[in-house]
Amino acid sequence: MALSPMSLIPSYLSHLFSATHRSLTPQLVIIARFLALLTLLHHYFPFPFRTPFFTFLITEEIPYNLITRYVMWMGCLLVLLTKHVRLGTAACGLSLWVGLLLCRSCHSNAHMYLASIFLVISCSNSLTKNRLLQAQVIILYLGAFLVKVIDPDWWNGNYFETLMIRRHHLAWYSKVAALFSGQLFSAFMGIFVIVIELLIPILLLRKKWWHYGLAIALTFHTVMIIMMNITFGPFYFSLAASYLIFIRHFANFSLHNNFLHRYPNFGRFLLGDIKVSTTESAKLQTSFAANTRFSGYFALVFTLVRTPLAWYSFALLTWFFHPMNCIIIGHLLLLPYYLYLLRRWFLNQLKFRRTLIP
Amino acid sequence: MSKVSIQCITPLIGGLYLMIQLFSSIYICFTPTKFFFWAPHTTQVSYQLSAEVNGKDLSNRALIQRYNLRKKGWEAHAIENVKQQIIFHEQYIGFNDSVNLTLTYSVNGKAPQKWHYPQ
Numbered sequence: 001m002a003l004s005p006m007s008l009i010p011s012y013l014s015h016l017f018s019a020t021h022r023s024l025t026p027q028l029v030i031i032a033r034f035l036a037l038l039t040l041l042h043h044y045f046p047f048p049f050r051t052p053f054f055t056f057l058i059t060e061e062i063p064y065n066l067i068t069r070y071v072m073w074m075g076c077l078l079v080l081l082t083k084h085v086r087l088g089t090a091a092c093g094l095s096l097w098v099g100l101l102l103c104r105s106c107h108s109n110a111h112m113y114l115a116s117i118f119l120v121i122s123c124s125n126s127l128t129k130n131r132l133l134q135a136q137v138i139i140l141y142l143g144a145f146l147v148k149v150i151d152p153d154w155w156n157g158n159y160f161e162t163l164m165i166r167r168h169h170l171a172w173y174s175k176v177a178a179l180f181s182g183q184l185f186s187a188f189m190g191i192f193v194i195v196i197e198l199l200i201p202i203l204l205l206r207k208k209w210w211h212y213g214l215a216i217a218l219t220f221h222t223v224m225i226i227m228m229n230i231t232f233g234p235f236y237f238s239l240a241a242s243y244l245i246f247i248r249h250f251a252n253f254s255l256h257n258n259f260l261h262r263y264p265n266f267g268r269f270l271l272g273d274i275k276v277s278t279t280e281s282a283k284l285q286t287s288f289a290a291n292t293r294f295s296g297y298f299a300l301v302f303t304l305v306r307t308p309l310a311w312y313s314f315a316l317l318t319w320f321f322h323p324m325n326c327i328i329i330g331h332l333l334l335l336p337y338y339l340y341l342l343r344r345w346f347l348n349q350l351k352f353r354r355t356l357i358p
Numbered sequence: 359m360s361k362v363s364i365q366c367i368t369p370l371i372g373g374l375y376l377m378i379q380l381f382s383s384i385y386i387c388f389t390p391t392k393f394f395f396w397a398p399h400t401t402q403v404s405y406q407l408s409a410e411v412n413g414k415d416l417s418n419r420a421l422i423q424r425y426n427l428r429k430k431g432w433e434a435h436a437i438e439n440v441k442q443q444i445i446f447h448e449q450y451i452g453f454n455d456s457v458n459l460t461l462t463y464s465v466n467g468k469a470p471q472k473w474h475y476p477q
């Protein structure tokens with residue numbers, strides 16, 4: 001009997017490399033496991049017991065902080081190593097929320113978003129599929145848009161002037177802003193952010209526009225964090241992971257490869273539990289849309305984005321190296337893929353124009 | 359309880375959680391204190407804190423230990439959050455101490471303002 005590489009993996013790790021779940025979509029399982037691993041690696045629980053939100057929490061008899069920390073760790077392990085992903089995410093989300101309520105000064109949107117993703121995944125099932133998390137992402141942008149749009153400092157440039165020059169002392173920003181009269185450049189930046197934060201939720205409302213919403217959001221957040229040199233704790237990673245639900249053809253793509261035909265179990269180990277059809281095709285090909293096929297590098301990127309192991313590898317890289325460097329390298333690796341999508345979009349537009357103007 | 363109704367409970371809880379977020383996002387626009395809303399770094403407040411507790415000036419380290427706030431720092435949500443934090447600490451945790459505190463702050467680079475505790 002041939003020795004399968006899958007048989008070398010201890011049984012308790014088998015769930016870790018699987019993206020299938022009884023009631024959750026593969027995207028939600030990958031997001032939950034990726035964020036649970038990140039939480040364990042980066043200790044996203046920095047809440048000391050200081051100035052809670054409620055007076056009944058002021059007690060030294062009950063070690064709330066220790067209890068919530070242990071619940072959080074247990075939740076992460078449940079998500080990663082067992083099939084009880086929903087129970088684990090509920091534990092993670094609730095403990096993060098309790099942690100936030102225990103410390104007024106630790107109030108952090110990044111941790112609140114992480115907690116919300118965990119809670120929303122725990123409430124999802126086969127009825128809702130990805131819809132709850134989609135609504136969560138849309139509400140996040142609408143909330144951010146509302147607060148900014150009513151603040152005059154975002155329109156007159158006061159906010160960006162303070163953030164970039166007085167707080168972060170960015171020399172390049174000062175030079176660019178000096179080219180314009182008064183605070184014109186900062187005002188433009190503020191209005192630009194407001195428009196983007198309105199545009200993203202609108203684009204995420206329709207399945208047909210998801211690609212554009214995803215591209216704009218990822219570019220916007222990546223440029224912002226690189227400009228400011230901050231990842232805002234778990235915020236960027238949680239947001240990037242939650243965009244997985246806006247990637248289409250997640251579970252219904254087929255992969256054809258001779259290597260996988262010879263070692264189907266090893267392929268499953270590498271690619272998670274995504275359906276792998278082993279046919280006699282000569283090169284790696286995936287079906288993207290009705291008449292679209294990827295091969296080689298693009299097929300690899302297309303597949304890796306849908307693979308739990310790739311997300312875990314990224315989480316581990318952020319642990320070994322500086323998270324900012326990992327983000328930049330990750331996006332550089334994806335650059336040919338972005339350019340390919342841009343070219344495809346451009347050609348589609350050209351085709352559309354030709355049909356309009358014969 | 360039928361299987362369908364059990365399946366509906368968790369999505370309903372999730373939906374309720376999202377609705378609360380949506381309403382709080384609207385409500386928070388009209389309140390000076392900004393906790394639990396979806397807009398980090400909406401305001402940049404630079405502040406300077408000086409406190410005298412029982413006749414002794416607090417150092418930067420002592421301020422962090424007492425309020426989790428630095429002597430000089432930035433607040434990215436709202437200055438009211440800092441004020442509320444100090445008021446809550448003095449009313450419920452450090453109420454035995456005699457405190458004289460001055461907070462000098464500037465919201466989005468505007469003219470500095472002062473706030474004292476006790477008010």
